[in-house]
Amino acid sequence: MPIQNLWLPFGIAITVGALIIGMFYRERNHGYEYSDYTGSDFLPDAGYDTKSQKPRKKDEEDERCIICYDSMKRHQNIRTLPCAHKFHKKCVNEWLRLENFCPMCRTSVV
Numbered sequence: 001m002p003i004q005n006l007w008l009p010f011g012i013a014i015t016v017g018a019l020i021i022g023m024f025y026r027e028r029n030h031g032y033e034y035s036d037y038t039g040s041d042f043l044p045d046a047g048y049d050t051k052s053q054k055p056r057k058k059d060e061e062d063e064r065c066i067i068c069y070d071s072m073k074r075h076q077n078i079r080t081l082p083c084a085h086k087f088h089k090k091c092v093n094e095w096l097r098l099e100n101f102c103p104m105c106r107t108s109v110v
Helices: 003-028 089-098
Strands: 078-080 086-088
Touching: 078 089, 086 089
Parallel strands: none
Antiparallel strands: 078 086
16 A cells, blocks of 8 residues: 555544544533633632621721821821822821832822
């Protein structure tokens, strides 16, 4: 049998083998596509139900200076930057000596 006559059976055998491997692979993955998975499928739960927590009311006593993380009271000197973020005047002055942006949103103050 000449070698030219072997190409057709060889091609059929390769095609059938590829189909069998494809079916095995699909069965192994249970038909799921890669896009069916999201990164959150692999992350652990938070450990508490976030939907059951009630939103807190924001009052003036609850505002904190994120530089020193102390609460800001009405009688204290408070500085408001152009981006509308508020800080203790002493804290933000010290911050602005080293940096020229808001410590909260990084908006330029200059």
